[in-house]
Amino acid sequence: MENWIIYILNGLYFASFLFLTSLGLSIILGVMGILNLAHGSLFAIGAFMAAWIVGAFGAKAPITIFVIALLAALGVSGLMGLLLETSIIRPMYQRALEYQLLITFGALLLIEDLIKMTWGGTAYYASKPFDIMGNLVIGNNQYPLYFLFVILITIMAGIGVWFIMSKTRIGIMLRAISMDREMARAMGIRIRKLNTLAFGMGAALAGLAGALIVPTTPALLGIGMEPLIMAFIVVVLGGLGSLKGALVGALIVGETRSIGIVFFPEIELPLLFLIAVIILVSKPQGLFGR
Amino acid sequence: MGLKDTFLIPRFLIYVGIFIFLLFMPKLLPTYxxxxxxxxxxxxxxGLGFNLLLRYTGLLSFGHGAxxxxxxxxxxxxxxxxxxLYRIEIVIPISLAASLIVSAIFGFICVRHTRIFFSILALALSMVLFALLVKLYNITGGSDGIHIDLPMMFGKSFEGMKRFEFLSGAYYYFLIGIFxxxxxxxxxxxxxPFGKALQSIRDNEERAEMIGIRVRRYRWYAFVLSGLYTGLGGALWxxxxxxxxxxIAEWVFSGEIVYMTLLGGFMVFEGPIIGAILFTYLKLYAVSITQYWMFIIGATLIVLVLLLPxxxxxxxxxxxxxxxxxxxxGAV
Structure with missing residues (x-):
């Protein structure tokens, strides 16, 4: 029984990353209709930024520095997102799907090498915050408090995004754009500005997720690839552009992974895809798709 | 256009010219x-197979690497x-059969969607294969992969021969024959008619369905055909x-496939061929001049999409x- 609590908590922890990453992807996909293949690279920027800050300044007060690092990662990835949107994504809205995908693929290659140029090809370690927070004892098992910290941050971020999307003027305008672009434009909504904002927001969320992962794994080149693929599955499962979908999709994928790793570690990923396929064959729009 | 006309147009004469030129290639180019x-x-x-899906069926696969x-x-x-059984005349049909099975499974799932979801699904499925190739290392050699020995070719053994001798000899002619x-x-x-049906599906799905084309089935066929070409390319490669x-199963390579096709131009039948050959040289050149070759490939890709779509x-x-x-x- 106690083991199961651990599995489920681990699943929640996985789900937190997936939720943060796929939330950004889902916002961009929903508002702009663009699948951002460079999303994983924005995740990686966040990871490197946070790991670098914690490694360089985190000797004395790791937790405070780590919180600063989280904000810095959020900021840098967000800025990178703004830059990407205004420079290369913007001319793509009217173009065919192939071009939209390819331009973000080009951005992905570019950013991967930019990371290599900035931080070199070496790994960055930032396990201090993880070590310092210690463990929670559940029966005979120990559960790292850091995992709970991640879950907490994710819940906060999720509530923040939900609040922005459903209660503020900007959020309502963003949803209007995702429902009907032409009509939103006709109503006088400034689409260009809001597109940039939405892209920046999605990118910042990816950066936050990247920063949260570095206390448990070192920041390496290509660190953003797996989260990107997982986020795709979450988005496909949950349905396009839906906050609820991203949450439920992330929970399904996270828990499946956590339990799958324990019982059949070799086929944990194929199992996930099997679930995705079953859901898609029976409900092609995803669980909460329109 | 009937089959007979196809073979009489100037394009076909140019093909013959290029083929004859290719035959003399080993004499002209250094081995490398x-x-x-x-x-x-x-x-x-x-690329030919990939473009059957992209240009003629209107489906962009981001998982052809698998x-x-x-x-x-x-x-x-x-x-x-x-x-x-390691003879080229047995190995090639077997790898075709393997591609047939895998692309039939992938295609069955992917063609349930179009546009962006098709791309994501293809990508995600290709990552399953990638994960399996890495994780089942007892069978597949894991991330180290497998060494490819020189095969027997129509009863002739090439044992003890250097790879470049094999490649610039019999194998080259075999390859261009297949090509x-x-x-x-x-x-x-x-x-x-099959190809025309695919194009009608691409142009207007509903209208195609109304005139009795089984849309999903035809998309599946196109996916499988495309997969066969891709698998054959992989085997020969x-x-x-x-x-x-x-x-090669990872989605970054799948992205490169899309890049090649776009580089050559996917609206022209021969585009992917030209793109594939150019890309090979471009990538090698980028890798040889800098460690930041991804930067160069990415930058050229962005420029290409913006300026020369x-x-x-x-x-x-x-x-x-x-x-x-x-x-x-001017004449007026």
């Missing part, structure tokens, strides 16, 4: 350049586990490369049309 050329030709075979890997790994595993056959078969496919590793062949077609119009107005 020839090997690059061969690698480009295997990509070109794949199908390429299927063909290549089929060769590698045959060499590993069935050395007695020529593939090009002609694909030309026949796209101008056949494995002999040139001498080694297969899981990177029809690719090289598309650009030429446009230029040609412009010149013609210029002449016409």
């Amino acid at each position: 350049q020839l090997m690059l050329m061969e690698s480009g030709i295997t990509f070109a075979i794949m 199908l390429f890997a299927t063909g290549a790994y089929a060769v590698g595993m045959m060499g590993e586990y069935f050395p007695d 020529a056959a593939c090009t002609i078969i694909m030309l026949v496919i796209v101008s056949s 494995s002999f040139v490369n001498g080694h297969v590793s899981p990177e 029809e690719g090289i062949t598309g650009g030429f077609v446009k230029l040609f049309a412009k010149l013609k119009r210029g002449e016409a107005t």
Whole structure:
């Protein structure tokens, strides 16, 4: 029984990353209709930024520095997102799907090498915050408090995004754009500005997720690839552009992974895809798709 | 256009000219350049298949790397586990069969969606294969991959021969023979009623359904055909490369496939062929001058999408049309 609590908590922890990453992807996909293949690279920027800050300044007060690092990662990835949107994504809205995908693929290659140029090809370690927070004892098992910290941050971020999307003027305008672009434009909504904002927001969320992962794994080149693929599955499962979908999709994928790793570690990923396929064959729009 | 007319048009005469030129290639190019050329030709075979899906069916797959890997790994595993049957005339059909199975499964799932979801699904499925190739290391050699030995070819053994001798000799002619056959078969496919049906699905799905085309079924067929070409490309490539590793199943390689096709220009039948060969040289050049080759490839890709979206062949077609119009107005 106690083991199961651990599995489920681990699943929640996985789900937190997936939720943060796929939330950004889902916002961009929903508002702009663009699948951002460079999303994983924005995740990686966040990871490197946070790991670098914690490694360089985190000797004395790791937790405070780590919180600063989280904000810095959020900021840098967000800025990178703004830059990407205004420079290369913007001319793509009217173009065919192939071009939209390819331009973000080009951005992905570019950013991967930019990371290599900035931080070199070496790994960055930032396990201090993880070590310092210690463990929670559940029966005979120990559960790292850091995992709970991640879950907490994710819940906060999720509530923040939900609040922005459903209660503020900007959020309502963003949803209007995702429902009907032409009509939103006709109503006088400034689409260009809001597109940039939405892209920046999605990118910042990816950066936050990247920063949260570095206390448990070192920041390496290509660190953003797996989260990107997982986020795709979450988005496909949950349905396009839906906050609820991203949450439920992330929970399904996270828990499946956590339990799958324990019982059949070799086929944990194929199992996930099997679930995705079953859901898609029976409900092609995803669980909460329109 | 009937089949007979297809073979009489000037395009076909140009093909014959190029084929004859290719026959003399080993005399003209240094061995190393020839090997690059061969690698480009295997990509070109794949590009033909890829474009059947993109240009003629309107589906953009971001997971063709997995199908390429299927063909290549089929060769590698045959060499590993069935050395007695390691003859090129047996290995190639077997890797075709493997590609058939994998692309039938992938296609069955993917064609339930179109547009962006099709791309995501193809990508996600290709990552399953990638994960399996890495994790089942007992069978697949894990991230180290499998070494490809020189195969027997029509009863002739090449044991003790250096790979470059093999590649610049018999294998080269075998390769361009297959390449020529593939090009002609694909030309026949796209101008056949089947190919026209695919194009009608691409242009208007509902109308195609109304005139009795089974849309999903036809998309599936197109996916499988495309997968066969891609797998064949992978199998042939494995002999040139001498080694297969899981990177070719990863989606970054799938992205490169899309890039090649776009570079050559996917609106022209021959575009992917030109793109594939050019890409091979471009990538090698970028890798040789800097460790930041991804930066160069990414930057050229972005420039290409922004400035030359029809690719090289598309650009030429446009230029040609412009010149013609210029002449016409000049005459008046």
